[in-house]
Amino acid sequence: MKTPAKSPIEENGDGMTRRRMLSWFSGVGLFGSLIVTVFSNLIFIKPRATYGQPNRFSIGKPDEFPSGARVSLDARRVCVVRDGDKIAAISTTCTHLGCIVSVSETGFSCPCHGSRYDQDGNVTGGPAPRALPWFQVSLAPNGEIEIDKDTEIEPGNYLRV
Amino acid sequence: MSTQTKARPRNPLVALPENIWRSIFRNPLPSSDLGRASTSFTNFFLHLHPVKVHRNSLRATFTLGLGLIAFFLFMILVVTGILLMFYYVPSTTQAYDRMLDLRGTVAFGIFLRNMHRWSAHGMVAVVFLHMCRVFLTGSYKPPREFNWVLGVLLLLITLFLSFTGYLLPWDQLAFWAITVGTSIASYAPLVGKQVKFVLLGDSTVGQEALLRFYVLHVAVLPAVLSLLVAIHFWRIRKDGGLSRPEEEDALPPDAPKVQVELVEGPYVVLATSPAAAAAAEPVLQKRHYGIQGLVRGPFTKVGNVPDRSVFAWPNLFMAELVVFLITVAGVLLVSLFFNAPLEQPVNVMHPPNPAKAPWYFLGLQEQVSYSAFWGGVGIPTIEVLLLLLVPYIDRKVAGVGRWFARERLLANSLFLTFVIVNVILIIIGTFFRGPNWEFVSPW
Numbered sequence A: 001m002k003t004p005a006k007s008p009i010e011e012n013g014d015g016m017t018r019r020r021m022l023s024w025f026s027g028v029g030l031f032g033s034l035i036v037t038v039f040s041n042l043i044f045i046k047p048r049a050t051y052g053q054p055n056r057f058s059i060g061k062p063d064e065f066p067s068g069a070r071v072s073l074d075a076r077r078v079c080v081v082r083d084g085d086k087i088a089a090i091s092t093t094c095t096h097l098g099c100i101v102s103v104s105e106t107g108f109s110c111p112c113h114g115s116r117y118d119q120d121g122n123v124t125g126g127p128a129p130r131a132l133p134w135f136q137v138s139l140a141p142n143g144e145i146e147i148d149k150d151t152e153i154e155p156g157n158y159l160r161v
Numbered sequence B: 001m002s003t004q005t006k007a008r009p010r011n012p013l014v015a016l017p018e019n020i021w022r023s024i025f026r027n028p029l030p031s032s033d034l035g036r037a038s039t040s041f042t043n044f045f046l047h048l049h050p051v052k053v054h055r056n057s058l059r060a061t062f063t064l065g066l067g068l069i070a071f072f073l074f075m076i077l078v079v080t081g082i083l084l085m086f087y088y089v090p091s092t093t094q095a096y097d098r099m100l101d102l103r104g105t106v107a108f109g110i111f112l113r114n115m116h117r118w119s120a121h122g123m124v125a126v127v128f129l130h131m132c133r134v135f136l137t138g139s140y141k142p143p144r145e146f147n148w149v150l151g152v153l154l155l156l157i158t159l160f161l162s163f164t165g166y167l168l169p170w171d172q173l174a175f176w177a178i179t180v181g182t183s184i185a186s187y188a189p190l191v192g193k194q195v196k197f198v199l200l201g202d203s204t205v206g207q208e209a210l211l212r213f214y215v216l217h218v219a220v221l222p223a224v225l226s227l228l229v230a231i232h233f234w235r236i237r238k239d240g241g242l243s244r245p246e247e248e249d250a251l252p253p254d255a256p257k258v259q260v261e262l263v264e265g266p267y268v269v270l271a272t273s274p275a276a277a278a279a280a281e282p283v284l285q286k287r288h289y290g291i292q293g294l295v296r297g298p299f300t301k302v303g304n305v306p307d308r309s310v311f312a313w314p315n316l317f318m319a320e321l322v323v324f325l326i327t328v329a330g331v332l333l334v335s336l337f338f339n340a341p342l343e344q345p346v347n348v349m350h351p352p353n354p355a356k357a358p359w360y361f362l363g364l365q366e367q368v369s370y371s372a373f374w375g376g377v378g379i380p381t382i383e384v385l386l387l388l389l390v391p392y393i394d395r396k397v398a399g400v401g402r403w404f405a406r407e408r409l410l411a412n413s414l415f416l417t418f419v420i421v422n423v424i425l426i427i428i429g430t431f432f433r434g435p436n437w438e439f440v441s442p443w
Helices: A018-045 B012-024 B033-042 B066-085 B095-104 B109-136 B145-167 B172-185 B192-200 B207-238 B274-279 B282-286 B312-337 B359-368 B372-393 B406-431
Strands: A056-060 A070-073 A078-083 A086-091 A102-104 A107-109 A123-125 A134-139 A145-153 B052-054 B258-262 B268-272 B309-311
Touching: A070 A102, A078 A145, A086 A145, B033 B309, B033 B312, B052 B312, B066 B109, B066 B207, B066 B312, B095 B109, B109 B145, B109 B312, B109 B359, B109 B406, B145 B172, B145 B207, B145 B359, B145 B372, B172 B192, B172 B207, B172 B359, B172 B372, B192 B207, B309 B312, B359 B372, B359 B406
Parallel strands: none
Antiparallel strands: A056 A145, A070 A078, A078 A086, A086 A134, A102 A107, A134 A145, B052 B309, B258 B268
């Protein structure tokens, strides 16, 4: 009795058979769609527009801030510093964990975990890992001071008015 | 007409209540072992349980009922949480007012909020204690490794549920705890800033964050938790019930010694040991069983082998009922006498000083005051990874099913050190930290 002839598919055991190739395609397809799904969800969940406060805003005319003033605008989370004709905006968001630092005699201090900063925002104590950033300050055409919290500048750079 | 016989069909109207009752409850209250078994089997709520349960699993001093208490607290949280949803609005302008309404106008509002808050605190504590019980009795040893992993995930989800719920009242405590908590997340390497932004839906805590936390709290996390709890329970059954010491599986000394021998053909003869066989049970030698008799597990048992298991009905169900009643009574009592705290409405400009997280995160906050990355991300990540890997590191199968087994002295000591260090950190954070997170004495 002759053994039935093997089909070309079965003979070629190590090579790529039709069945194996289809399995591969299906596997890659299923796994690929899973990855696409996960990524789509991540893209979906990350908002494109936020509804909070804008990061670029004006705070009024320069003469509202007399020389030597250190005015903390808590709602905007910046401290406006004026020294003579020089104006700067220092962040009041603690670099440790995001609490609002308050203006103290020696500079800034944080109520949450006790970080302390000097007048220029450099860390002088506590767990804060870096200095408070300075934000870009410019004079808008209508004569008001404009602060851009998206642009950090080197500490010590003042706007002259 | 007194010829009424039993065979005569009863009037369907007269028999209606009984017929309905029987169609719902297939078994009358059981009076035999068969009845006890099928009561567990045929009831939707009871079939989750094994028909027979080992005596050791019922010992209150072994389990302390902690897993059950955690589950019952979760049930209370689901019920009270759904009721609170009827009156809550996840809006920064309305949320706090709704809290006041719960106090003032909603019937039982304050009581429901108390129950929800205290059950949440209780669940965090009890889930953690349950983990301690499982570790200190060596119950994560094979084949229960994966159920331990599920348990660690359940602890994490419980903490995250509690954290997301913390923001919803929109009071000062909530706002600043979440500000601090999400900032800790931003210290994670590479993805930290992104995680924080996605979690808050904005760069600061605001309306978007409140909405996101609300959806996580009432839909996403409870669904995930329920699924994992189901798998957790299912695996208890599949892993052979709760852990117990080997001695517990040994037969009582007076039980006949039974051994299984294969003889010709696909048959198995169940025979007692030679001496016992000759003396006491000649019948057994002649009994033939199919090959099925070799199958392990609870389904095929040949011979009346004495073991130390008892029927779930009523032993296990009574125990569960007692734990349930104690849990509910405890929550009701606490909620009657203590009101859930509610601070001033959110003031974005003035953080309270000190701004403290909920008590179970105060150990974390204490660590964070030394180093934000290591205290808030590095060490917790290492701790969680170690917890997840515990059953794969400690492979020695000894001292299973006993509290503080001598063979497990090293593992238990290490674990207790971890627990005590965290408890001390929580105590320091709770009682010894004042304004600006400076050291203060509580007395």
